[in-house]
Amino acid sequence: MKKLITAGFVALIAVVIYTQITIFVVPPIGAVPEGRTVIMLRLNKTNFIDSADAMCDRLQGGVSLLCRGVTMGAVVSKTKIIVRLPYSEWLYLISTGGKKYER
Known part of the structure; x- marks a missing residue:
C-alpha cells in the first residue's frame, strides 16, 4: 500500500511539473553568444521543452x-524564470524536432 501511495505522489508531481513548467532553450546567437537554458513557468503557447x-x-x-x-x-x-542553466544542444534539438536553424 505504501508503494502505491508513493507511486501516486510521484505521478502527481510529474503531472504538475509537466503542465506548469517550460524548459526554454536559447541557442547561441549574437545577444547571447554562449546560449542559455531556462526553466520557467509555462505560458499559453509554450511546450514543455x-x-x-x-x-x-x-x-x-x-x-x-x-x-x-x-x-x-x-x-x-x-x-517568471525559475532557474538559468547552460545551453543544451540536446534540448534545443528536442524542441525543434531535430532541426537546426542558422544562427
Whole structure:
C-alpha cells in the first residue's frame, strides 16, 4: 500500500511539473553568444521543452532573426524564470524536432 501511495505522489508531481513548467532553450546567437537554458513557468503557447526557433516555426511556419528576437523578448517579459542553466544542444534539438536553424 505504501508503494502505491508513493507511486501516486510521484505521478502527481510529474503531472504538475509537466503542465506548469517550460524548459526554454536559447541557442547561441549574437545577444547571447554562449546560449542559455531556462526553466520557467509555462505560458499559453509554450511546450514543455521549447525554444524561440521552435515557436517561430510552429506559429509562423519559419524562423527569422526578427521572429526569434521578438519571441525571446515576449517570453522573458511575460513569465517568471525559475532557474538559468547552460545551453543544451540536446534540448534545443528536442524542441525543434531535430532541426537546426542558422544562427
